[in-house]
Amino acid sequence: MVKSIQYKLILIYVLLLLFAFQVLGVFLIQSLENYYLAEFKDGIKSQGQLLSSFVSRHLYEKEYDITTINQLVREFSQPITMADIYIISNSGIVVSASRGKERYVNTRVVQHEVTRAIMGTPGEAVRPNPETGSRDYFYATPVFYEQSQVGTIYIVASLISVDNTLAKVRNILIIGTLSTMLLTAALGIFVAKTITQPIEDVTQKAEAMAKGNYEGKIAIKSDDEIGQLGSVFNYLAEKLEESIGEISDQKNKTEAILQNLTDGVVAFNKDGDVIHQNPLIEKLLATKDSSKLREILLYDEKNLADLLKNEDITQKQREVNGKTLLLNYVTFSSEHGSSGLIVVVNDITQREQLEYMRRQFVADVSHELRTPLTSIKSYVEALLNGGIEDREISEKFLRVVEDETQRMVRMVKDLLMITRLDYNKESWHYGTIDMEEFFESLTFKVLPQLDDKNQILTKDIEKNIPIIRGDIDKLQQLFINLLTNASKYSPEGNQIKTIVKRYGNDSISIVVEDKGIGIPKEDLPRIFERFYRVDKARSRELGGTGLGLSIVKQVVDGHRGHITIDSEEGKGTSVKVILPIAPAVEEDV
Ligand SMILES: Nc1ncnc2c1ncn2[C@@H]1O[C@H](COP(=O)(O)OP(=O)(O)O)[C@@H](O)[C@H]1O
Ligand SMILES: [Mg+2]
Incomplete structure (x- = not known):
């Protein structure tokens, strides 16, 4: 492409030159030919006139002196005029011929210029001579003596010298043209390069820009139109890079916002095709397939049309994959005429x-x-x-x-x-707790209840059990609830055991065990629910509220602990509480 401009320019130079030389050559050669021919003819004519004045008297005499005439003819022909000369009588017969042409004496000459001269007016002609390959000049002039025609002089001169000169000029012209053309072509390559190189640079730069590379500038080597093109292009590249930078910044920001939104976002165009979606959508709807999204969020064409008509936010609630989703629809339209629908999906399952x-x-x-x-x-x-x-x-x-x-x-x-506890209103007061002391005072608190049923409480506390951190009031409430249950749901005279041990490196376990009525397997999973009781009437009878274990669970959770219940109907129940020695909690002071 660029190359072709270069060659086109060279071609134009060369053709222009060729044309100029052609016109010049034709004109020059024509003028030269005219000039040389006229000069040559004039020479021949004046020689003819001179000869005529010499021979006229001799031709006039009745018995003319042929020797003198021959003598004159020879003198006038070679080497003076380099021409053949013939004297022709009025009857058209050659009377005398120059040296070498004697064979034409007594022959008749019928050339039209001769005929013309015999009739009284000089005639001339130029004809090619196949023998020499050049042209000959024929000149015939009447010879007068005392107002009457006495004969005709006929001169035939070769134009070889004129033709040779012209041929030389022509050759010089051709050689000159060719060498100038070659030189021009060579110069043209160089000159054209200075024009095409910057264009090539701009093209390369444009190609690089199309691929997203804005680095590097075009070198400006001149102040002309091409130089201006280069600098305008550099300016353009700079601005473009700036704008693209801004746009991509903006895009990255928007992208980051969308990526980190805690809501799912899908944008549809007005035909209902997905044009954007953030990652959370896949999590919420368990699909990122465009047609599925369209089906879940837009239902059908009619609904889409209705949604697009609405300028306010439209809200809809939908169950998808066991999640309760709130769908917020809002339309958008940009300056460029594109419009569509943005759907923000909130997971409100938990709410x-x-x-x-x-x-x-x-x-x-x-x-x-x-x-x-x-x-x-x-x-x-x-x-x-x-x-x-x-x-x-x-x-x-x-x-x-x-x-x-x-x-x-x-x-x-x-x-x-x-x-x-639910609303975090309860403040926690963490302190150090010694298990020996803790169970001492606990026993004191539950003893009256146990005594009522003649039950015995045994304590088995591992030696050197570490002192733990915890909220003593809440932990007391916890174990009162457990011991009360153990007492309530086991017969009179029974034994209730508490076993305190180390549990792993950083926890202790406290087990409260009874040999009471136990809890049916099917009730175990729900036992921590509020108001849940295995036997409502019995619980009521025993003064229960069904809230005890849910408080227990909340207190254990508050201490970052763990609770499990093992129970067999009719055999007894064992509740195991695991408490970290130093729970990682934010302490209220
Ligand atoms: N040690 C236990 N032995 C048998 N059943 C128990 C025991 N502890 C709890 N339960 C069962 O769990 C239910 C819930 O206990 P809880 O929340 O303390 O309520 P309640 O006020 O009834 O004691 C009780 O109603 C009882 O049916
Ligand atoms: Mg209870």
């Missing part, structure tokens, strides 16, 4: 679950509180309806009322604890 649990909890609490209240109400009514008269009955009824009230108080206390 929904929490909401559900909160509602369930409120329902459970109301239900749990209604039972004791109903029974209090009915006993109080019975008392008011005359029961109060009977001292024995009223005492019995009031005791029930007291029991129920106490149970409610316990429940409200537990509930308060649970909600405070």
Whole structure:
């Protein structure tokens, strides 16, 4: 491409030169020929005139002196004129001929220029001579003596000297043209290079730019149009690099934002084709396939059209793969006329679950509180309806009322604890705890309850058990709950064991074991749920609230610990609490 410009330029130079030389050559050669020919003719004509003046008198005489005439003819021909000369009589017969042409004497000459001269006017002609390969000049002039024609002089001269001169000039011209053309071509390559090289540079640079490489500048070697092209191009490259840099910065920012969004984002064009999606989408919808996304998020054509018409945010809730998703649709349109729909997908599964649990909890609490209240109400009514008269009955009824009230108080206390733990309102007071001391004071607190049922509590605490860090009040609450359960759900006179051991390098384990009624296998997984009881009536009878184990679980979690329950129906239950010696928790002061 670039090469061809170079060659085109050279071709133009050479053709221009050729044309110029051609015109010049034709003109020059023509002029030279005219000049030489005229000169030559003039020479021959004047020789002819001179000869005519000499021979006219001799031709006039009746018996002319042929010897003198021959003499004159010979003198005038070679070497003076280098021409053949003939004297022709009025009847057209050669009378005398120059040396070498004597054979033509007494022959008739019929050339038209001769005929013309015989008739009285000089004639001339130029004709090629096949013998010499050159041209001959023929000149015939009448000879007059005392106003009457006495004969004709006919001169035939070779134009070989003129033709040779012209041929030489022509050769010089051809050689000159050719060498000038060669020189021009050579110069042309150089000159054209100075034009094409910068263009080639610009082309290469443009190609590099197309591939994203903006480095390097075009060297500006001149101040002409090509130099200007180069500098404009450099400026263009600089600006382009700047703009592209800005655009890619912007793009990276947007990309980073989209990548790190905690919501899924998909952008559709107005035909419903996916034009962008962030990585979270695949996680939320378990697919990144465009047509699937379209199906899940846009449903169908009609829905897409409706969504595109709406200028406000449209929200929809959908269950996808067991997740509850909130889909927020908002339309967009750019200056360039493209428009479409952006869908922001929020995973609200947890929010929904929490909401559900909160509602369930409120329902459970109301239900749990209604039972004791109903029974209090009915006993109080019975008392008011005359029961109060009977001292024995009223005492019995009031005791029930007291029991129920106490149970409610316990429940409200537990509930308060649970909600405070739930909302992180409960402050934690970490301190050092010595297990020996801890169980000493614990036993003291649960002893009355155990004594009621003649139960014995044994302690087996490993020697040199490390002192741990924990919230002593909450841990006490935890083990009171466990020991109370062990006592409640095992028969009178039974033994309850507590075993405290090291557990691994950084924890201790505390096991509370009873030989009571045990927990059915199918109930074990739900045992930590709020208000969950294996046997509601029995729990109630025993003053339970169904909140004890859920508090236990929360306290263990708060200490970054672990709890497991092993139980067999009718055989007994073993609860194992593992507590880290130094829990990694942020401590409230
Ligand atoms: N040591 C145990 N032996 C048998 N059953 C138990 C034991 N501990 C807990 N349970 C069962 O787990 C249920 C939940 O216990 P908890 O949350 O403390 O509530 P409750 O107020 O009923 O004691 C109890 O109702 C009981 O059915
Ligand atoms: Mg309990």
